[in-house]
Amino acid sequence: MKRVLKEFTTGNALLSVLAVLASFIVGGILIAISSPEVQTTVTYIGARPADFFQALWNSVFGAYDAMFRGAVFNYKAHDGVQMIKPITETLAYATPITMAGLGLAVAFRSGLFNIGGTGQIIFGAMFAGWVAIYVDLPFYLHFPMAVLAGVIGGGLFGALVGFLKATTGANEVIVTIMFNYIAVLLLSYLLKTPVLQAPGSINPVSLPVHDSAKYWFFMGDQFRVHGGLIAMLIAVVFTWWLLNRSTLGFRFRALGHNPNAAKVAGINIGLTYVLVMGISGALAGLAGTSQVLGTEKFLTLGVAASFGFDAITVALLGRSNPWGVLVAGILFGGLRAGAVTMQANQNVPIDIVLVVQSMIVLFIAAPPLVRAIFRLKESKREVTA
């Protein structure tokens, strides 16, 4: 496990790019195979091979073209708003994924495999949501308070994992997985009781959050991208500072690379576990606020969507480097936004995108595989003196 983590956090960026490329190639093959036209034309490939290759090109290019139009720029749209809407959709999805991805990156760099993104996002969303729905304050107090509540909610839920690991030696992988269930079921329960459920509603849905607690929709209401994007960029810079310039991050990394040496150097291992998981959870909690105070505007069971798990992939793909996580987060936002158009326009199942995402994980987890495909030489250790 530790070796896997090490490979993820120290491998080079080129491998990440190649992993993505390889995944798109595999995705293309699957799109071709699943296309009815390709399946039909292949039966008479001997007689009219041109038909087959035409169908092949149409299916693969069509799908990826649709994805581009859904994720980046829709050159076929009739007005400006519709043309630039795709990129804003991508950024709207990228916001929570990147925030949670940063949180997981902090944990990965510290040698902790935090799988609890989902639970920490939900706790952040619940705390932020409660403050945003049931507290009435002017916006300049309400909004910061709601965001802070979400960050604290996620942070506490994460720190608890660190505390359990420090005091009982519990494995953080197992604890965080179980905590995901606790968070999901707790949210489900609270949305059926007056604590969070909208009065008079029979559905597990809360009241909408007050306007005074919402993120700023700086591009207007027809776009879903919101001020969380700015918070995300701040979070990227914060995480970079934390890991590379702060004494706290120095200790986190020392713990991640060599807990024994950290201990001998007088670093309090238990406290560091709590801090790592607390900050990791706080960043995931921020992702929760982006959902409930921004994109969704009220609490539902689906508030965390699949962002908790996407964030793991994003953190791995970004090599747990904050800037890498940002790039990977936008890529994943794009995959998500593009998948919808791809299905609508080309009838390509949305699951293809899931396959591409999974292939990325697989390729990153197996660097020798990527090296073999692209005939790269293994990077050699430089030896001095």
Add this chain to the structure above:
Amino acid sequence: MKLELRGITKRFGAMVANDNVNLIALPGEIHCLLGENGAGKSTLMNVLYGLYQSDGGEILLDDKVVKFSGPGDAMAAGIGMVHQHFMLIPVFTVAENVILGHEPTKFGGLLDLEAARAKVREVSAKFGFEIDPDAIVGDLPVGVQQRVEIIKALIGDAKVLIFDEPTAVLTPQETDELMAIMKQLRAAGTAIVFITHKLREVQEVADKITVIRLGKVVGEADPKSTANELASMMVGRAVDLDVEKAPAKPGQPTFKVEGLSAWSHAGTKVLDDISFEIHEGEILVIAGVQGNGQTELTEAIIGMHGKTAGSIQLDGRELIGKNVKQVLDLGVGFVPEDRTEDGLVAEFTIAENLMLDRSDRKPFAKGLNIQIEFLKKFASEKLKQFDIRAQGIESKASQLSGGNQQKVVLARELSRELRLLVASQPTRGLDVGSIEFVHEQIVATRDSGIPVLIVATELDEATQLGDRIAVMYKGMIVGIVPSSTPRATLGQMMAGISA
């Protein structure tokens, strides 16, 4: 059987581990392969044993070229190897271990353990080993385990025996016994290749000495050469093995250990009522065979050992009950025995490693911000002062040689305001040049009036470096004696017999 290696070359990427190496081992002869750590001795033997394939050259047995694609081939051809780290299964009996890989069977494919026992008894009687074939290997002392390895090789009908650094884990007595066994094997006509970097052993048994440096044979040495001559050949420049130090000028006894006991997690007593004191400006060496409580003693001092009782006082302040950070802050410098495991973060740069224990305070930090500029300046200074050979302060610790890694650890520990220096096997695995440097630094620390505690497993280091020597055995201190005490006496003490 005559073994000849002709022009063996082995490369790992751009690094040439063996460069055109020639070696001939004749029956009834002990051929010493002498070289520093990393000189390519083990690589050469792994080529011979079929673990690596050479990039050039050939192996000849009785003048016939042979090719080994794995250890199985080598064993079948009559080559046996006694590994540095024993390849034994601790929960198996001696007989079971010895036959592993070529188990004798009887009717129906059943394991014939009786045949195995008989073989063990036969070989054991021939060389006077006195080994019970039914003893569980894990219960046997290290020296005896090594004999099981030898029996294993001999039962495979080995005509050529390779000993790869066999004495690293032995007491002086066990080493003497091993030397006697090697002489016996020589008399029986076995060709022996003895790999070592310990000069005393070479001088005692070698018929021929081949010195290897940086993968190349630098020449044959006369078995009657002095230690300094051999060392100079091994290192490639004149070296003086003696530690140069003026007589100690002990001051106040500022470090006192009284009635210290410690227990392992399992509840066994690992330190038993230990008491000693160290004066300012004095080096006390804790000598003993590895695993007799030295590790636990250093852990107890720096506050890393769980269950302890008794008292450890530095400058009148109690250390027991304090955590590592508090102990370090009282001025304890600590050089751990395993520098890659406990002393350094391999993936960190030299600069980062230099501030590992002080990352949270001035001048390395201001608030939560690391003071990068200060760190750079500090690291560059230390690089120069401690002669750390690296491309720069941004080189990762993992890219450094063992000697330079140890210099990084020393630079970090010695650049704090010290009241006590604890160094555990500070020269383990280092090349001769680095050993000189480390010794100089330790003596200089002593001369600045600081009490120094050294854990040493090699008697030479103990007697040369120490002002006094405390010998540990099974968690107890057998006695504290001056460093002029004869080796034989110290050896006996290391086996638990008090002087």
